[in-house]
Amino acid sequence: MVRFAAGDVAAFDELYEHYEAPIYSFCLRFLSDADSAADAFQEIFMRVIDSRDSYQPRERFRSWVFTVARRVCVDRVRERAHEPLESARGIREGRSSYEEIDDRDEVERVLSVLAPEHREILLLHRYYGFSYGEIGEMVGATEAAVKQKTYRALLSLRNGRRPTP
């Protein structure tokens, strides 16, 4: 990021290559909607680009970018709660890329039964390897609270299980 802030676009390309799939997967699994995920993904990286001059190197980039991702996704969930379904369209490449509704990522399908706050914690801990402490910093909670939520998330998953297709 420091190199990118100095004008080295290749440095951004390196970052992007490394985080493209994890961030996109996170958005898809958090939002359970490909259109919203695409919109959120673009927003996340544009915020990363816009913030290059203010990024603090002492902070781990990975934690930072996932914090940005989490905030954008949470905002999308809140927006969707206030919008009629037909107007909640995001930016898409083309309808053919998103007609694979029945072939959603398995993780996405399984986690979609959970409330957003449980979904994000399981995603961040189980799939992206963040510690409880790191997650606590991202979501503004204590480590103990995050552990509790993780525990409840797993139990919710078990209790809210959908039959497999």
Added chain:
Amino acid sequence: MTGRERIDCDAMSEVLLEQVLAGATDELNDEVRAHVSECARCQAEYDGLRQAYELLPPSSPAHPPALLRQRVRSYARESAETGVSTQTTMGLVRSKWRLATVGAGLAIAATLAIVMAKPDITPVGELAAMAPVFEAIDVSTGTVRSFGEFKGQTVLLNFWATWCIPCESEMASMERLYRRYRDDGLVVVAVSVDRESRHKVLQWAEQHGMTFPVFQDASGEVEQLYRTVGVPESFVIDRTGAIVMRISGPRVWDDPVHSALVRDVLNAKTPGS
């Protein structure tokens, strides 16, 4: 468990959770295993956590569509080239509810209108409709012209009106975009939906320094043809005549995102090229 400290069941929940999430469902340490085997409550808890954990499928990365990748990279390049943080501009474009603070006076008024207009973008992609050809009055000459004149070119088709406040600032950005890419083949056509005489529309266009073709659709037929829902509304049309993007609401057309979008369409290869 002689000589060992008794494990508290409440503390066991946390231990079991850690072990299950680490995937170590079959590798409980001796102490934990011993407690679980003797405590029905903890056994049930452990079984429940294992069942839930086993519902979590393995992770496989998902990649975004290529167009998203192109846009992000284009935006990074544009930002790096301008050397200026575009956060303010992007706030104007992206934000639905936040007030952007771009400039003062007319820009601020236009910004408020833009924020309240709740802009929307719909790329049409592979199932793109072909842009309907129509005829309309060219306000500068008073003669009838056909949209078919622009066949084979990349066109930004914009529906607007002299009474539309957001259209006014958008038009300025369209003019800047046009000047940037007209030598690369970009065509901009602005269709006014005003019902008044063309002279009023022409006067407005001249006052605002528009150098691209301005048509007038006083009958509303072209609006119906394109099924517009209001003004401003824009269509990006590629060289094959396909509508590749439909944008409801105003845009800052020469900002990095939209500039990159238009450039991508200009540079896109068409069959046979």
